[in-house]
Amino acid sequence: MSLLHTIETGLRSLLGHRLRSVLTTLGILFGVAAVISTVGIGQASSDSVTARISSLGTNLLTISPGSTVSAGVFGGGGSANTLTMADVSGLADHQNAPDIQAVAPVVQGRESIIDGSSNWSTTVSGSTPDWLVANARNMGTGIFISASDVSKRGQVIVLGATTASNLGAAVGDLVTVKGIPFQVIGILASSGSQGFGNADDLAVVPLTTAQDELVGGAGSVQRILLSATSSSTIGSAYLEADQILLQTHHITNSSQADFSITSQTQVLSTAQAVTQTLTILLASVAAISLLVGGIGVMNIMLVSVTERTSEIGLRKALGATPGDLFRQFVIEAGVLTAVGGLLGVGTGLAAGYIVPRTANIAVHITPLPVLVAVGVAVAVGLVFGVYPALRAARLAPIEALRAQ
């Protein structure tokens, strides 16, 4: 029998049992739709976690002084002030550190800022123009600290959005910190991140000014912020920074390093592992429902073979080979699952459109899970169709004819 006629015969028999075919198809439909929408939800939450963390500055590495463990004794971060401006210029050398984009030394302290009658206490950092790049921040109004502000010990200050609004300060205002007047030259754009601590409540002054007037300890820095050229070069930027600092500090054994480097990729990879686990969990539940749908197809095909025993016997008597009957029943199962799969894609896409608009859950549907879900559905149909089809093919024609 030609393939065309086999398909035609299969379709005729499915149309002959409309309700049964529709119900069987529903099992596959919901399985496929569930796979597509849950993977879509997982994808969307993974995207949003990545986006949130990169708004914190994903490419950021922080170098802190002091070894965490020194000769077996836990020294505690920052227990020794070992970072210097020499380290900063070493790290800023693009020849040795091609993957490091920006290097910002930081000294900081908690200070009161006074603007006329208002008074606000916040973290005041002394840093360089690279601070803006390293933290992946943008200016709201005004300008950031320039290189000449740093070299001239300029008495200028840049405020975070929250700090500025709490002080009622605007660009051009004069504020005092520790009795020293600073001119507000810029206000940072809101970071939008709900990260650890409020990234919008802070103030930045030139590094040199902070070292001389606010924190003390000229030439020394408390921390160095680094940003890698991209999120994919964080690893190599980390290694370059480690290498350079070991060299400038004359340390041969890296386990005795008097500094430590931490990155936000650690946070990122943890968060991604969590969302990935959730996605896999959701997708597995959906895949199980697809499997159950497949078993439904097999069940119906077995019923169909039993019910149509005498038809199978007749077809055999009329010259259908075992192969003809095998193909006919596999195609019936395949058609059931293919139709269910395609309708499932439609339902999944519809869910991807409706759910974000009604339930405030983001869904991001990508082509791969759609293709995989349909492929799996059809494969399930064929696999679960094989056993009933073999039963049909193996029926002895005489016994099949006798069945009424």
Place this chain on the structure above:
Amino acid sequence: MVNGQAEELIRLESITKTYGTGDAEVAALSDFSMSVKTGELLAVMGPSGSGKSTLMNILGCLDTPTSGRYWFAGQDVSRLNETELAHVRNRRIGFVFQQFQLLPKMSAWRNVELPLLYRNTRDRRDLALQALDQVGLSNRVNHRPTQLSGGQQQRVAIARALVTNPDLILADEPTGNLDTVASKDVLAVLKELNEQGRTIIIITHDPEVAPVAHRTVRLRDGRMVQEVAA
């Protein structure tokens, strides 16, 4: 009419068919030999349990004998596999069953077309309509089996057996489910087809069939007990 020089279509040589094993072994046919010539109308009669059905299954290539040889149109078909037997059934044998065995969801001509689907013939509709015309049902082609009388259904089944232009029409109790009038009607159709040259074997216990046949073979306990030429 039987022609003395007619070719032999079927030859059974010492066919034995046993079911079961060991002590439970039952021989449905034992050492059965028979020959049928092209153009013959043969009746096979016998009480139930006589081996009629087994003979029909072997003649129809629906089953293979345990031992012995079956020559069909010069070909030994007793040792063919299932697929090869399916081809022999499709190309050379037309079946008529007691229960008609029409597919209820298909119209008469779709039913008649069925065997042609398994040999990829063109003009299937035309051939089906021709066959229906031969059994006098050209005005019922689009009727479903349930819309036809028993006699009409059996004629559709005969058309289905005819449509492939087979060497042999094998009818298993073709009148078993019909009233007297319809039985006569069906037998008349078979007789007419035989007069056009078709070889027909009717397996039956209906005594009305014997007078129509050229020859009657009687079976009992898996053996031929009587052979009567009309």
